[in-house]
Amino acid sequence: MTAESPVALAPNAPSTLFEKIWNAHVIEQGSADDALLHVDQNFLHEGAFLAFAALRKEGRTVRRPKQHFAVADHYVPTLGREAGIAGVTDPEVRGLIDLLEQNAAWGGIDYAGIDDPRQGIVHVIGPELGLTHPGMVITCGDSHTSTHGAFGAFAFGMGASQVKQVLATQCLWQRKPKLLRITIDGTLAPGLSGKDVILAVIAQIGAAGATGHVIEYAGSTIRSMSMENRLTVCNMSIEAGGRAGMIRADDTTFDYLHGRPFAPKQQHWDAAVAYWRTLKTDEGAAFDREVRVDAGALVPMVTWGTSPGQGLPITGRVPDLATLSGDARRAVESALSYMGLKPGQAMDGLPVDRVFIGSCTNSRLDDIRAAAAVVRGRKAKIPAFVSPGSTQIKREAEAEGLDRVFIEAGIEWRASGCSMCVGTNGDLLQPGERSASTSNRNFEGRQGRGARTHLVSPAMAAAAAVTGTLTDVRRLLAAG
């Protein structure tokens, strides 16, 4: 099926948001489940060097350069940025950033370098610049591309071969995924955010709970969430194994997008919104699986182990081995030993060495405000830093005086990049150090060899910074 009109659907067949987007992008059907899809927007970061090298070696070119955007984020330092590229002292790192710039120039692709005001984490700046629209197929050589699905887009990560293919052809062979709807209803208690919701979802369905599926998040909790929190939820879809996460676009989405540099221009705006409004799951449309979550019952979440699925309410205790056997027992034992925890240990009060507030999961203005609200008037007991998700967010937060709140508490206010989410820029924990981190992966070694990562929300990370322990942030908020 191709798109004679934007909405190319079989009449009367109730279909899902995902199916509507999929159908509008099929250029050609391969086998029953496999189709050649048009890609609206691709994002590139330093990691694309392998794809560019292969592309150039094969003598190919970038077919539609305007549908790509490149940004330096994975390797940029978060300190000493005033010096621009000259401030990058590691020659290997500098080489990778330079290479992205050269490859973008070679391909005719718009590029936000280290000192560009548009610079930031790829999944933060896509929405911020208005490059991410509802109804798009969006790709990037990065698994957290699922973030952009918060706009009602089908957005997924891919490897270097597929990056190369999108550069060369602007389309991709894709296997049609299964569909999982997660309906989240209820009102979040004060102090909770999208991060607690998604950590609870992953704890419930497991780190492979959505493998082979695209997740649509629905329900009243999602409807009333800010764009920022929706982005956090979709961001971590991949940590449940999902290929993508998506949320139907609504007025919250349109308000966020309106007027951004790459958003539809005023003369096209109404037509775009009218189309976007059609991109919703119809009554009676079928999903392969359904999961329900009661958000009203949630408590701030924290991970205890080395898989994002190993999460608990902060009031909870690490699993007791007595109830486990076989593979499940071994997985818990090995996670506990790496994390330096005892079976049955309480999470609340666990001493932490360092706090990281940043990453494409939690570094937007909402997140920074939530952390600042906890920090205000308190002092950090342990080293902590904030890395805003983009250079623009950094400026906006500074305009609100939020940088002062952190600095006065003894928390570092740094520049934007992936930073300690993955540590490729050198922002790493020491072996054995324990962090409270607003990022998305607590894998062994993710934040440095032997590093122990507890994933939390920005408010919970702030609470850890000012108490030096994993702490139920609701207590601090109650204390004012």
Added chain:
Amino acid sequence: MQPFTTFTAVAAPLDITNVNTDMLIPARFLRKPRDERYGTYLFHDLRHDEDGRLRDSFVLNEAVYQDAKILVAGANFGCGSSRESAVYVLLDSGFRCVIAPSFGDIFFGNALQNGVLPVVLPEAECIELRAFLDANPGATITADLQAQTVSAGDGKVRRFALDPLRRERMLKGLDEIGLTLTRLPAIESFEQRYAAARPWLDR
């Protein structure tokens, strides 16, 4: 891409679930060029302790698995990041086949792009295979993509499924870009219709 038809090699039992891409290749090696050392980054931090010494406890460090080129692993193999390097390190150290109950989606696709065959077998069969390998260290396994079977020395032939289109590409070692560009007229006419209906996308 190297075609994959049938492949026989020593298989190693890797009794870990959720083998993630950071285990396959730690992030600090991602900046490295893909040269002759690339394969040595495979499972680097599982293989070596903090001082760079080989860990006796890691299965691929055992003498009998020095020539292993097939892995039989736990569920959700290759979960985590999209890094295709996770496949490159396998391929560059000789692994052409991983057998597991399930795979991370992106890893699965990346493997197929590089002629590394991800074989999905039921959990019970993977456990059975690992038990067989544990009892017969150094035993070989044959993965036959034509017949879509896995056979080990235990006499059982286990069948697996793969999307026919992907199987075909893998059997022939077809280059996906070349294949796609043969569709250029269809792609171009699609793009014209698509753009005409969405004037707001004109950048």
